[in-house]
Amino acid sequence: MSIKLEHINYVYGAGTAYEKHALKDINLEIPDGQFVGIIGHTGSGKSTLIQHLNGLIKATSGEIYYNGENIYADGYSMKELRSHVGLVFQYPEYQLFESDVLSDVCFGPKNLGLPEEEVKARSLEALHQVGLKEKHYDKSPFDLSGGQKRRVAIAGILAMHPEVLILDEPTAGLDPKGRDDILDQIQKLHKEQGITVILVSHSMEDVAKYVDRIIVMDHGCMKFDGEPKKVFEHYKELESIGLAAPQVTYVMQTLKEKGFDVDVHAITIEEAKQSILHAFGMEDRRVNHD
Amino acid sequence: MIRDITIGQYYPTDSVIHRLDPRTKLVWTLAYIFSLFLFRSFASYAVATILLITVIKISKVPFKFMVKGMKAVVILLLITVAFNLFLIPGTTLVQIWKLRITYEGLNTAVFMALRLTYLIIGSSVMTLTTTPNQLTDGMEKGLAPLNKIHVPVHDVAMMMSIALRFIPILLEETDKIMKAQMARGADFETGNLITKAKNMIPLLVPLFISAFRRANDLAMAMEARGYYGGEGRTKMRPLVYQKNDRIAYIILPLYLMAMFAAKKIVGV
Amino acid sequence: MKSIINIKKLIHDYQKYNEDGQVESTYRAVDEVSLDVQPGQFIAILGHNGSGKSTLAKHLNAILLPTEGSVYVDGKDTRDEEKIREIRQTAGMVFQNPDNQIIGTVVDEDVAFGPENMGVPSEEIEKRVEEGLKTVEMWEYRSHSPNKLSGGQKQRVAIAGVVAMHPKCIVLDEPTAMLDPVGRREVIRAARKLNKEEHVTIILITHYMEEVTFADQVIVMDQGKILMQGTPKEVFSRVEELKEHRLDVPQVTMLAHELRKSGLNIPEGILTREELIGELVKLKTTGATEGGAICP
Numbered sequence: 041m042s043i044k045l046e047h048i049n050y051v052y053g054a055g056t057a058y059e060k061h062a063l064k065d066i067n068l069e070i071p072d073g074q075f076v077g078i079i080g081h082t083g084s085g086k087s088t089l090i091q092h093l094n095g096l097i098k099a100t101s102g103e104i105y106y107n108g109e110n111i112y113a114d115g116y117s118m119k120e121l122r123s124h125v126g127l128v129f130q131y132p133e134y135q136l137f138e139s140d141v142l143s144d145v146c147f148g149p150k151n152l153g154l155p156e157e158e159v160k161a162r163s164l165e166a167l168h169q170v171g172l173k174e175k176h177y178d179k180s181p182f183d184l185s186g187g188q189k190r191r192v193a194i195a196g197i198l199a200m201h202p203e204v205l206i207l208d209e210p211t212a213g214l215d216p217k218g219r220d221d222i223l224d225q226i227q228k229l230h231k232e233q234g235i236t237v238i239l240v241s242h243s244m245e246d247v248a249k250y251v252d253r254i255i256v257m258d259h260g261c262m263k264f265d266g267e268p269k270k271v272f273e274h275y276k277e278l279e280s281i282g283l284a285a286p287q288v289t290y291v292m293q294t295l296k297e298k299g300f301d302v303d304v305h306a307i308t309i310e311e312a313k314q315s316i317l318h319a320f321g322m323e324d325r326r327v328n329h330d
Numbered sequence: 331m332i333r334d335i336t337i338g339q340y341y342p343t344d345s346v347i348h349r350l351d352p353r354t355k356l357v358w359t360l361a362y363i364f365s366l367f368l369f370r371s372f373a374s375y376a377v378a379t380i381l382l383i384t385v386i387k388i389s390k391v392p393f394k395f396m397v398k399g400m401k402a403v404v405i406l407l408l409i410t411v412a413f414n415l416f417l418i419p420g421t422t423l424v425q426i427w428k429l430r431i432t433y434e435g436l437n438t439a440v441f442m443a444l445r446l447t448y449l450i451i452g453s454s455v456m457t458l459t460t461t462p463n464q465l466t467d468g469m470e471k472g473l474a475p476l477n478k479i480h481v482p483v484h485d486v487a488m489m490m491s492i493a494l495r496f497i498p499i500l501l502e503e504t505d506k507i508m509k510a511q512m513a514r515g516a517d518f519e520t521g522n523l524i525t526k527a528k529n530m531i532p533l534l535v536p537l538f539i540s541a542f543r544r545a546n547d548l549a550m551a552m553e554a555r556g557y558y559g560g561e562g563r564t565k566m567r568p569l570v571y572q573k574n575d576r577i578a579y580i581i582l583p584l585y586l587m588a589m590f591a592a593k594k595i596v597g598v
Numbered sequence: 599m600k601s602i603i604n605i606k607k608l609i610h611d612y613q614k615y616n617e618d619g620q621v622e623s624t625y626r627a628v629d630e631v632s633l634d635v636q637p638g639q640f641i642a643i644l645g646h647n648g649s650g651k652s653t654l655a656k657h658l659n660a661i662l663l664p665t666e667g668s669v670y671v672d673g674k675d676t677r678d679e680e681k682i683r684e685i686r687q688t689a690g691m692v693f694q695n696p697d698n699q700i701i702g703t704v705v706d707e708d709v710a711f712g713p714e715n716m717g718v719p720s721e722e723i724e725k726r727v728e729e730g731l732k733t734v735e736m737w738e739y740r741s742h743s744p745n746k747l748s749g750g751q752k753q754r755v756a757i758a759g760v761v762a763m764h765p766k767c768i769v770l771d772e773p774t775a776m777l778d779p780v781g782r783r784e785v786i787r788a789a790r791k792l793n794k795e796e797h798v799t800i801i802l803i804t805h806y807m808e809e810v811t812f813a814d815q816v817i818v819m820d821q822g823k824i825l826m827q828g829t830p831k832e833v834f835s836r837v838e839e840l841k842e843h844r845l846d847v848p849q850v851t852m853l854a855h856e857l858r859k860s861g862l863n864i865p866e867g868i869l870t871r872e873e874l875i876g877e878l879v880k881l882k883t884t885g886a887t888e889g890g891a892i893c894p
Contacts, residue, residue: 082748082778215647216805288849288850288853313853316878
């Protein structure tokens with residue numbers, strides 16, 4: 041059970057002045073249950089890549105297999121694929137259109153042709169999963185805050201019961217509180233439901249905290265693919281393509297150069313703290329300053 | 331990509347045509363279209379063809395951009411040609427089953443096709459060599475006398491230039507919302523007309539909301555930058571006729587005379 | 599020195615009307631805020647969405663007017679309708695969404711929009727456009743269509759548009775919220791350059807803490823009130839308080855804070871990587887465990 045991409049190329053505007061090779065020979069396999077981060081600056085091809093995964097964009101050449109089946113084969117239902125591979129676009133709140141929150145979430149499952157009770161049950165469940173309070177369910181989506189609207193939009197995809205959830209910059213434009221809330225909810229879904237999550241982001245700090253694997257895109261190519269620790273080893277190359285490793289990585293690298301015995305693979309604050317304390321021959325014993 | 335649509339799409343390069351005053355280009359385009367209707371003869375159209383080709387050459391815009399605008403009307407063109415070809419009575423040239431092509435029909439069809447093609451390419455020359463803002467500036471200044479009879483020329487010109495700026499943005503947004511709803515299983519293609527119209531609601535509601543939000547933001551941004559309507563405004567590049575414009579205005583009557591003479595002398 | 603911005607007990611209420619046009623409810627977005635900004639300062643205003651920071655910003659350009667209290671921009675009262683034009687020239691404004699504030703279809707035509715509204719003579723406009731675009735390093739894009747630019751480039755064009763109006767003060771209302779890290783850096787660099795080289799007063803509204811570590815003064819807003827105010831060092835020394843309000847702290851500041859809590863003798867309010875590394879190196883040479891370097 042997985043998504044597999046073989047030699048995917050995508051060219052748009054072929055033959056015009058705007059011709060662009062947006063994806064170049066992408067080979068990729070995402071097994072079930074993984075939490076993957078896709079990173080790249082604007083125009084690196086990351087958004088184009090994820091739209092291939094649910095068939096919204098058709099590759100110029102190459103094959104995509106979902107659970108072993110070729111999605112470009114004759115008779116393969118794209119509609120069914122889209123119910124299995126849920127894609128939440130950037131600024132998804134701009135797609136809301138119904139007069140109340142619950143009806144909006146029902147849109148997806150209704151399109152799957154499910155019976156009415158099932159549609160409603162799934163929608164309520166999804167709204168619950170994203171942590172939206174019940175008092176908001178019959179409000180107009182346009183009366184909610186930015187973060188709440190975004191959660192409604194994510195619920196709209198979850199109600200379709202996807203096996204894979206792709207989120208394009210789910211935290212763009214949110215404040216720190218809204219950002220943490222959304223990412224924590226997504227992590228919870230991943231852990232509790234075993235959903236495969238693909239998170240597109242340009243914040244290394246966010247990604248480092250949550251994912252098992254990072255894919256770095258640059259100019260339509262896959263530049264790096266691996267565990268966060270391994271990918272951040274290339275922090276100098278990341279910088280040259282307009283990205284940056286988490287700040288902690290820089291601190292640890294510099295400390296190492298200055299002769300400290302620290303672990304350069306530390307990417308979260310907690311890991312860095314432990315490693316620095318260790319280098320000073322101290323364990324974490326909390327001292328109260330007050 | 332949807333954003334590459336050619337509406338008001340300027341082709342940036344430097345040529346004599348690009349540097350002409352937009353008013354000159356507007357007057358010329360109108361005169362050109364007018365001449366196509368007025369002088370309906372093959373000889374005159376030959377003159378019009380030579381002019382068009384010369385201007386395209388001078389403008390340095392690749393020919394394929396000129397014909398891009400044709401794509402949208404190709405069906406309309408074919409229908410018009412077919413109607414004229416088969417439905418105009420007169421001397422029969424060919425008859426296949428019940429379809430009869432007459433000399434008059436063929437004549438009208440050819441002129442119709444040429445006229446429409448030249449009309450579109452002719453106006454493309456203007457839009458490809460003039461930025462939308464120059465165009466609206468040209469209209470604003472060209473139509474300024476209308477201000478006296480209380481026609482809000484400046485406001486209309488400002489609205490046009492804002493519309494031109496936001497059309498590509500809204501088209502791209504339509505594309506995005508459409509994809510987002512397709513990811514939720516929406517179907518914009520199948521069904522009869524009524525179902526199709528109903529299926530557009532998830533697209534239109536967000537699009538309208540977004541357009542209003544943008545309009546609101548833009549109004550605030552314009553106000554913050556000191557916009558209070560046309561009064562007291564200056565221009566970075568005020569329109570002033572140059573030597574080339576004067577030359578263009580001298581060529582214009584010569585062209586019209588050539589069209590007239592061609593029709594009179596050759597006769598067809 | 600005469601202050602460029604002087605806010606006294608500003609209150610702003612938003613009113614929600616019912617269908618009959620009567621006031622249904624009021625929402626107090628800014629609640630008795632007082633603030634004084636000196637010319638040439640770089641001020642950062644932080645806070646969550648809905649903390650009132652954007653409402654406050656819109657008062658500085660007379661887009662909103664006080665419900666109660668007063669706002670003076672360069673000595674002019676924003677409630678004085680006759681001064682509105684002058685106020686808008688004194689305090690320029692850059693907004694969040696780069697697409698919705700560009701009016702021109704060509705970059706230089708957009709930058710010219712402000713000076714044109716002010717009635718500046720044509721040759722002078724050309725000069726100002728060049729100067730503005732060069733300041734934000736966008737001169738080579740002057741004849742591009744804004745639609746083909748990146749988010750960061752569009753925001754810099756918007757800044758150039760304000761610069762061309764020769765304001766004494768520029769208010770940037772979350773200019774980086776919709777940008778990627780590269781775009782964010784570009785915009786902040788442009789703002790800093792204006793402040794340093796042109797001595798323009800900058801008021802930057804953001805929720806990215808790492809963007810404000812060099813500001814002269816940081817103001818944290820919450821629920822319409824000023825929660826904290828001081829130098830970045832002072833504000834970021836209060837890590838626990840910031841965390842309580844679920845505001846972000848730069849990763850380095852957070853790490854330094856955690857290390858300090860665990861017993862390393864590092865001062866509060868570390869803002870940059872260099873500072874933290876410097877402190878750690880110092881500790882290593884003096885010895886962390888010997889010489890009483892550990893906090894008691």
